[in-house]
Amino acid sequence: MGNVILTVCDSNRMYCERLQEYLRNHLKLSFEIHAFTDTEKLLQFSEMGEISLLVISESAIRRLKRDNSYKQFKNVIILDEETKEWSGQEKALFPEGNLKHISKYSPATQIAGEVLELCTSHTAGFSGLSGAGITGKCNVIGFFTPLSRSGQTSLLVKMGECLAKKHKTIMLSFESFSALPSMFEAEAEEDITDLLYYADCERDKFCLYLERIRKSRNGLDYISPARTAMQVKEIGFEKVRELIRLLCQEAGYEYVLLDMKEYPDGFFEILGLCDVVYTITRNNSADHYRLSRYNRVLADNGYEDIIARTIKFMIPDVREGASYNRYVEALLAEGQEVMSLGA
Numbered sequence: 001m002g003n004v005i006l007t008v009c010d011s012n013r014m015y016c017e018r019l020q021e022y023l024r025n026h027l028k029l030s031f032e033i034h035a036f037t038d039t040e041k042l043l044q045f046s047e048m049g050e051i052s053l054l055v056i057s058e059s060a061i062r063r064l065k066r067d068n069s070y071k072q073f074k075n076v077i078i079l080d081e082e083t084k085e086w087s088g089q090e091k092a093l094f095p096e097g098n099l100k101h102i103s104k105y106s107p108a109t110q111i112a113g114e115v116l117e118l119c120t121s122h123t124a125g126f127s128g129l130s131g132a133g134i135t136g137k138c139n140v141i142g143f144f145t146p147l148s149r150s151g152q153t154s155l156l157v158k159m160g161e162c163l164a165k166k167h168k169t170i171m172l173s174f175e176s177f178s179a180l181p182s183m184f185e186a187e188a189e190e191d192i193t194d195l196l197y198y199a200d201c202e203r204d205k206f207c208l209y210l211e212r213i214r215k216s217r218n219g220l221d222y223i224s225p226a227r228t229a230m231q232v233k234e235i236g237f238e239k240v241r242e243l244i245r246l247l248c249q250e251a252g253y254e255y256v257l258l259d260m261k262e263y264p265d266g267f268f269e270i271l272g273l274c275d276v277v278y279t280i281t282r283n284n285s286a287d288h289y290r291l292s293r294y295n296r297v298l299a300d301n302g303y304e305d306i307i308a309r310t311i312k313f314m315i316p317d318v319r320e321g322a323s324y325n326r327y328v329e330a331l332l333a334e335g336q337e338v339m340s341l342g343a
Helices: 013-026 039-046 058-067 108-121 152-164 192-201 203-213 229-235 237-249 267-272 285-300 304-308 321-342
Strands: 005-009 032-036 053-057 075-080 098-103 139-143 169-174 215-217 220-223 255-260 276-280 310-313
Touching: 005 013, 005 039, 013 032, 013 108, 032 039, 039 058, 053 058, 053 108, 058 075, 075 108, 098 108, 108 203, 139 152, 152 169, 152 220, 152 255, 152 276, 152 321, 169 237, 192 203, 192 229, 192 237, 203 237, 237 255, 237 267, 255 267, 267 304, 276 321, 285 304, 304 310, 310 321
Parallel strands: 005 032, 005 053, 053 075, 075 098, 139 255, 139 276, 169 220, 169 255, 276 310
Antiparallel strands: 215 220
């Protein structure tokens, strides 16, 4: 066994199979996941190679204790039950192990969270995890307009959620003091600057840290943006290019969406990474002037290719309901045409 192995062990077959299925579907990592209701079969399986992480119920631990067959497991999450007959003895059972406890009756999402917490706290044995379901095919979609208060981010989220129905999609925002955490109802302790650090210094564990940092809504993943404009500016083109490469090649995303509200270093080069760029327009003279200045800057600096891959459009007044959904789908279809021409 050369893969990163995660095993679940509990005598309750239905519980065991449901937890295995949840972890398989919600941990977007290349764990090889197995479930056992019999500790004897678990031990036979462990003889074939190292189990990286064991998620095991308290009652199953007691059976291992009776057989004196537990010391080989280095990373263990114990699913506590109600009896607690052997509470306090677990460190003696796993003298060299990394241990975590969680109630067996906790929501599956919390158990998955404990899995990620243990993996990122004790990274030995988890190197090389990649994204599950890698396709090798990735499109980068940029959103930028020089117009203020345009509704760009709300539209981008809507388009991202549409894409996420069929494709693995992630959104990156380059905006300080962003309202995205409020929109997603998910405040994050770590943001894109932390993910960039891991991409640079912990590349072999990038997907593991990504799983911990990413948030999700309606299937659309997103990374919390940097907090200040100075942090946004310091991100830079080379870091963004490498991050996109890892998201596509290691994490298996099919679409990466860039919300270009502010100006990282190498702003135009970052736009140049995009297969298509969406630019919002408005029908008044001042905004026409701003857009013409933006296009002139692109042309004067040799970025005519960005102009060629740009779709300009106006957002409808009504931004909800079936008609708005059809409008968003039409924009996505137009973008697919642009991307196919550039393929």
